[in-house]
Amino acid sequence: MTVWDRPEPPIRPVPLDRERIVAAAIALADEGGLGAVSLRKVAARLNAGPMRLYGYISTKEELFDLMVDEAQAEILPDEQPGDWREALRVLAHRTRRTALRHEWLADLLGGRPTLGPNGLAVTEATLAALDGLADVDTVMRAVETVSAYFTGAIRREIANLRAERATGLSKRDWQRASGPHVTRMLATGRFPALAKAVYDGTDVDAETSFATGLDWVLDAVAAKLKSGDAGSAVD
Template sequence: MPESASRRLDRGRIVDAAIAIADAEGIAAVTIRRVAEALKAGAMSLYRHVDGKDALLDALADRIAADIPLPESGSGWREGLHARAVATRRICLRHPWAARLLESRLASGPARLRMQEAGLALLAGDGFSLSLACRALTVLDSYIYGFTLRESALPPSDALPDAVRDVAPAIRPEDYPHIVTAMMHAMAEAQKDGGAAALMEADFLFGLDLLLDGFAAAKG
């Protein structure tokens, strides 16, 4: 690779290419060599900007965190955490690999540190103890990532009715009456405006409100 092309590489372009690969092929496809190929660069030239695959994955996690808005100044803890949860879910659905990556990376870059600092400050400012604030953020993030991982694994909204019909014959009403009733209810809800996506969003917001109510009760 010509030296001039190498100089055009920077960390931002490398992360952009890695995200495009992860979106198209899954996070397992993201390697230094694969990103170098996408950038039409030599693999060794990438090491001037990232130390290796682990550092690259940490950079991807931090880029995702940077897209999550920090709480607005003056917002209460409930409004701030609600907005954070909704934004995080939206981003994780846009990048189906992001929830697992954010949950699994131990190293935190500047954006992830700012996100955690803002969350702790929000709770501490409204009278949460440090212990309760840490637990609340851990539980909240676990809920967001777990929900979006499950949501990302579901068939697309337009394919969901066919998927349900495919499994329905194996679920006999006489053996599983409550499951069959629940499936019929879900199918009916999915036929309404917004389809299955609106149903999943309603489920997410329902669970989120329960969590925030629990945090308020624990705070006393």
């Protein structure tokens, strides 16, 4: 039985329910990451005894599932765009913005899907965007491909933000500090492709990079859907 199927215990003198528990856990995670979340700390924030929480949540993993489902409510758009590319683009960008508000979400993206109402609604919206454009296996591979891209891109962006905070160096500060070493290494001539990228490439911000990569992935999906080659999509 999942946490969503299990009934909550009766209300006791200190008001407590899963909604309050999850809100407290998210606040802790927003402040200090997933490492700051424990049933004991959540209980303390709610002025309740730790054992009280076990009537609502059995494990920390269940708590994480509930937190992810709550965050996924922020991903769902108010209206589903009619165009499949725009629908997937909106979902990807909303996922990124939600992860930037709740950085801990990046650590939980890409695992087993949560089975809460918001998680199921996000999955439904994603699959519905491509419904009828190809057979179900092709649709599933397309969704997996787009999801793999934006999950990886979001995790990389969050990792860079965490590195900036940990070192106290912005991206430009880090580039200046590491510049002499990189210049010496490139001067050896052993890394010509890297040298071209460093000296000739255009530096873009994270949002532009995310949007460009997403468009390329959507172009590839569009080409696969147009070809109707479901067998290749599955291979």
